[in-house]
Amino acid sequence: MTATQGTATERTGAGSTTEWETVVGLEVHCELATATKLFCGCRNAFGDEPNTNVCPVCLGLPGSLPVLNRQAVELAMRLGEALGCTVRPSLFHRKNYFYPDMPKDYQISQYDQPINVDGFLELPDGSRVGIERAHLEEDTGKSTHVGGGGRIHEADHSLVDYNRSGVPLVEIVSRPDVRSGEQARAYVNELRAVLLATGASDARMEEGSMRVDANVSVRPAGSATLGTRCEVKNLNSTRSLGRAIEYEARRQIDLLTAGERVVQQTRHWDEADGRTHVLRSKEEAFDYRYFPEPDLVPLVPDDAWRESVRQSLPVLPAERRRRLATATGAVPGEVAVVVERGLDELVLAALDAGGEAQRLLVHAEHDLAGEPADALDPAALAALTRMEVAGQLTATQAKAVLAELVASGGDPAEIARAKGFEAMGDDALAAAVDEIIAANPDAWGRYQGGDAKVTGFFVGQVMKATRGRADGKAVTRLLRERAGA
Amino acid sequence: MGERPNLAATEIAAAVRAGERRAADVVDEHLAVIRERDGEIHAFLTLMDEHARSAAEGIDRRVAAGEDPGPLAGVPVALKDNLCTRGVPTTCSSRILEHWRPPYDATVVSRLVAAGAVPIGKTNLDEFAMGSSTENSAFGPTRNPHDTGRVPGGSSGGSAAAVAAGFAPLGLGSDTGGSIRQPAGLCGVVGVKPTYGMVSRYGLVAFASSLDQIGPLAPTVADAAALLEVIAGHDPLDSTSIPGPAPALRASLDQGVDGLRVGVITELLGEGIAPDVRARVEAAADALAAAGAKVEEASVPAVGFGLSAYYLIAPAEASSNLARYDGVRYGLRVEAPTTGAMNVATRTAGFGPEVKRRIMMGSFVLSSGYYDAYYGKAQKVRTLIIRDFAAAYETFDLLVCPTTPTTAFPLGAKVSDPLAMYLSDVCTIPSNLSGDPAISVPFGRGDDGLPVGVQVLAPALGEAPMFRAAAVLEHAMAGAAGEGPSR
Ligand SMILES: [Zn+2]
Numbered sequence: 001m002t003a004t005q006g007t008a009t010e011r012t013g014a015g016s017t018t019e020w021e022t023v024v025g026l027e028v029h030c031e032l033a034t035a036t037k038l039f040c041g042c043r044n045a046f047g048d049e050p051n052t053n054v055c056p057v058c059l060g061l062p063g064s065l066p067v068l069n070r071q072a073v074e075l076a077m078r079l080g081e082a083l084g085c086t087v088r089p090s091l092f093h094r095k096n097y098f099y100p101d102m103p104k105d106y107q108i109s110q111y112d113q114p115i116n117v118d119g120f121l122e123l124p125d126g127s128r129v130g131i132e133r134a135h136l137e138e139d140t141g142k143s144t145h146v147g148g149g150g151r152i153h154e155a156d157h158s159l160v161d162y163n164r165s166g167v168p169l170v171e172i173v174s175r176p177d178v179r180s181g182e183q184a185r186a187y188v189n190e191l192r193a194v195l196l197a198t199g200a201s202d203a204r205m206e207e208g209s210m211r212v213d214a215n216v217s218v219r220p221a222g223s224a225t226l227g228t229r230c231e232v233k234n235l236n237s238t239r240s241l242g243r244a245i246e247y248e249a250r251r252q253i254d255l256l257t258a259g260e261r262v263v264q265q266t267r268h269w270d271e272a273d274g275r276t277h278v279l280r281s282k283e284e285a286f287d288y289r290y291f292p293e294p295d296l297v298p299l300v301p302d303d304a305w306r307e308s309v310r311q312s313l314p315v316l317p318a319e320r321r322r323r324l325a326t327a328t329g330a331v332p333g334e335v336a337v338v339v340e341r342g343l344d345e346l347v348l349a350a351l352d353a354g355g356e357a358q359r360l361l362v363h364a365e366h367d368l369a370g371e372p373a374d375a376l377d378p379a380a381l382a383a384l385t386r387m388e389v390a391g392q393l394t395a396t397q398a399k400a401v402l403a404e405l406v407a408s409g410g411d412p413a414e415i416a417r418a419k420g421f422e423a424m425g426d427d428a429l430a431a432a433v434d435e436i437i438a439a440n441p442d443a444w445g446r447y448q449g450g451d452a453k454v455t456g457f458f459v460g461q462v463m464k465a466t467r468g469r470a471d472g473k474a475v476t477r478l479l480r481e482r483a484g485a
Numbered sequence: 486m487g488e489r490p491n492l493a494a495t496e497i498a499a500a501v502r503a504g505e506r507r508a509a510d511v512v513d514e515h516l517a518v519i520r521e522r523d524g525e526i527h528a529f530l531t532l533m534d535e536h537a538r539s540a541a542e543g544i545d546r547r548v549a550a551g552e553d554p555g556p557l558a559g560v561p562v563a564l565k566d567n568l569c570t571r572g573v574p575t576t577c578s579s580r581i582l583e584h585w586r587p588p589y590d591a592t593v594v595s596r597l598v599a600a601g602a603v604p605i606g607k608t609n610l611d612e613f614a615m616g617s618s619t620e621n622s623a624f625g626p627t628r629n630p631h632d633t634g635r636v637p638g639g640s641s642g643g644s645a646a647a648v649a650a651g652f653a654p655l656g657l658g659s660d661t662g663g664s665i666r667q668p669a670g671l672c673g674v675v676g677v678k679p680t681y682g683m684v685s686r687y688g689l690v691a692f693a694s695s696l697d698q699i700g701p702l703a704p705t706v707a708d709a710a711a712l713l714e715v716i717a718g719h720d721p722l723d724s725t726s727i728p729g730p731a732p733a734l735r736a737s738l739d740q741g742v743d744g745l746r747v748g749v750i751t752e753l754l755g756e757g758i759a760p761d762v763r764a765r766v767e768a769a770a771d772a773l774a775a776a777g778a779k780v781e782e783a784s785v786p787a788v789g790f791g792l793s794a795y796y797l798i799a800p801a802e803a804s805s806n807l808a809r810y811d812g813v814r815y816g817l818r819v820e821a822p823t824t825g826a827m828n829v830a831t832r833t834a835g836f837g838p839e840v841k842r843r844i845m846m847g848s849f850v851l852s853s854g855y856y857d858a859y860y861g862k863a864q865k866v867r868t869l870i871i872r873d874f875a876a877a878y879e880t881f882d883l884l885v886c887p888t889t890p891t892t893a894f895p896l897g898a899k900v901s902d903p904l905a906m907y908l909s910d911v912c913t914i915p916s917n918l919s920g921d922p923a924i925s926v927p928f929g930r931g932d933d934g935l936p937v938g939v940q941v942l943a944p945a946l947g948e949a950p951m952f953r954a955a956a957v958l959e960h961a962m963a964g965a966a967g968e969g970p971s972r
Binding site for chain 2: 056059060061062063064065066067068094096098100103104105106158160287289290291294295296297
């Protein structure tokens with residue numbers, strides 16, 4: 001994290017300037033990818049007919065009791081280990097408040113003894129965001145307000161779907177280490193990558209299986225104390241998240257600059273007008289009357305279980321970035337996109353097969369977007385990059401050969417031959433350059449006169465004449481030689 | 486058939502299994518007694534006469550086909566109306582659940598049916614099991630069969646009265662602070678609160694989850710043991726259920742108490758305990774000593790704080806457990822313009838005054854800023870009680886104390902004085918807080934001629950010696966009276 005990110009400079013009334021720092025903590029709720037719900041045997045599925053995946057337990061019927069889902073615990077443990085958390089004995093509490101889509105009118109959640117504590121998430125730029133906790137809890141049902149524009153207060157009536165009621169969630173609470181909307185987006189993207197890698201969640205923000213709230217405050221840069229924070233809700237995409245944080249920080253800075261105070265509030269992000277609006281103030285906050293859930297026993301995963309979870313973890317994105325960077329001589333931030341696309345294994349295999357690192361990274365980042373990595377033979381890819389570096393193929397030609405390799409496989413040398421891409425000999429290229437110079441005496445005069453802008457014209461003309469077989473760099477070199485430089 | 490219906494449950498089952506009696510006749514005879522007298526007692530809220538008849542006929546068909554319908558074949562059982570019965574109203578004696586029919590059976594109900602028992606009706610209770618007299622029922626009080634001017638105790642007063650009146654050979658109750666043992670004592674029947682976790686709570690409408698335990702009400706110790714053997718044992722649907730099978734109790738019932746160390750809890754024999762009750766406890770101690778037990782005074786100092794801790798912990802859990810009765814999904818709904826107003830209107834109309842009192846107390850003690858001073862401190866007292874019992878059980882195998890401070894009191898006597906009512910559970914509450922088992926056995930009568938119950942307490946999972954001691958007391962009474970156990 002660099003200190004300048006997320007800071008803004010404001011001129012105050014006295015004419016002095018204050019530099020402001022944005023401080024963000026993120027709370028991410030994620031549905032765990034279990035077969036069944038957290039406390040009953042009902043299917044955990046998105047998009048089914050409303051109220052079909054329900055039973056006495058997840059409907060909170062009188063007399064029903066919760067039984068903890070072992071798979072949910074295991075997925076939470078996987079996530080905890082992946083975030084470098086201490087996975088510890090934990091306890092469930094009841095969080096009491098009335099809401100129609102919450103059947104028991106309390107939520108079973110972990111409170112002061114969560115399963116995962118004290119971890120961190122490493123972002124592609126190398127910054128680390130602390131994880132305070134990642135705890136288990138149950139989801140609520142889903143209300144749909146009919147009439148009145150879908151807002152509860154004007155609604156004609158409301159429908160509740162309890163299919164989601166009791167679906168297992170992890171709530172991942174970061175420390176206030178995030179300094180900008182952009183970093184918040186990077187955090188959520190990285191977290192999603194970890195959730196996918198561990199199999200803990202499908203982490204889809206648009207389906208609501210991943211929900212993000214942001215606690216935003218500002219403070220004078222360099223200050224060690226935190227400012228008054230506002231919690232921003234209704235962030236339905238990483239784009240909203242970034243925009244909402246930037247807006248909210250701006251709003252708070254404007255308040256403080258005008259000599260006013262920030263009031264602790266929960267605020268609702270409105271995607272349409274690009275603002276946050278107050279939802280409730282601190283005084284209106286619920287008293288959740290937490291107490292230990294007497295229907296469940298303490299959750300104490302034994303060492304063997306924790307060890308088997310650790311052993312079964314895949315290589316995580318941060319480690320994959322480090323591995324690929326080391327192998328290619330890049331820095332981890334430069335290979336983030338390749339890892340995000342899941343092409344790092346292919347690049348590493350092609351490197352092993354004698355491929356050229358820089359060309360491999362360029363192809364993986366720019367030319368293989370959306371391509372299934374397993375469709376490509378690493379050895380063929382390696383051979384292609386060697387041909388490029390040997391000057392046997394131009395960048396444009398290599399791209400065409402690569403497309404063919406992806407589509408139908410084969411030998412890159414043969415594909416190049418079939419496409420008429422055999423490398424131009426130096427003599428042929430020189431002849432082509434001379435021909436173009438002779439045909440354009442005025443332009444050549446300007447080039448000789450030091451007008452670098454016509455370089456592009458000559459390269460273009462040579463390319464056209466050779467139907468793209470010329471190497472642009474070689475053409476530039478020849479032009480410089482001809483001009484007697 | 487000619488037999489009187491009030492045979493012991495085990496005798497009925499033996500006769501039905503042997504094909505000597507028809508389960509359908511057993512059910513009809515009990516229904517006849519209920520019709521004759523329940524107008525006066527009001528033990529039942531719902532009679533399951535048709536269910537019971539068709540179940541009994543099924544059992545008779547199985548016997549005729551040479552099958553064994555189970556250890557409780559053909560035995561009618563009265564179910565407290567906070568136990569879920571599929572398709573049969575389960576009201577908890579509350580307006581808020583007046584017409585609610587559960588879509589599932591409680592685990593204990595399934596186990597009873599699997600053992601051949603026949604649920605015969607749903608019995609009255611204090612609303613949501615909150616009370617000690619069964620007067621807090623939205624559907625009217627139950628009366629004590631020994632004196633209909635008196636309460637049967639509570640909250641399982643309906644089941645206790647049903648067993649005492651011969652309406653059913655067996656009853657199930659739930660015990661959160663004495664709700665099985667206290668009415669058992671006042672109605673002159675045997676009542677058991679098993680070790681917490683021994684009987685599944687799945688399908689028991691929760692009052693205070695960390696204290697609630699289902700248990701038997703029966704005319705004899707042996708019948709109570711037979712019923713507990715059927716309903717106990719691990720249930721995967723209850724996370725607090727103890728692993729392992731039900732204990733074998735009847736096999737060792739006759740083994741006596743020779744050599745057992747029995748302590749009489751001094752803290753529960755002093756102030757507030759009526760002299761005639763105290764005399765019966767002392768007589769019980771003598772009877773155990775006569776049977777070979779080493780009887781001494783025992784001290785469990787923290788039991789004195791039990792009542793206070795209980796009235797913080799139980800309402801706290803209740804305030805949360807009863808939140809779900811919000812008018813949204815089932816039960817009573819009083820319409821109002823907004824959801825919040827509907828919640829309030831529904832709960833205001835649906836709950837009785839004692840339930841509201843406890844919800845308010847419970848909400849208060851869990852509130853931020855008060856939690857540590859009340860709920861937190863109560864939990865510490867609970868730990869203290871557990872520790873004091875554990876210390877006593879280093880010296881003693883069993884403990885003895887009264888079930889109730891007095892015999893059954895008149896209807897209405899304590900209705901307007903909640904504290905006086907709460908005090909009637911002072912001897913039973915400590916076992917709920919400790920989680921240990923306790924049994925109340927009828928042991929003679931008080932000066933007013935009404936039944937007195939004596940409690941035998943045991944450490945967790947100590948049901949077998951506890952039942953043995955209870956059997957010794959029952960036997961001593963039978964010898965003293967020259968007749969069967971008082972009913
Ligand atoms: Zn369910």
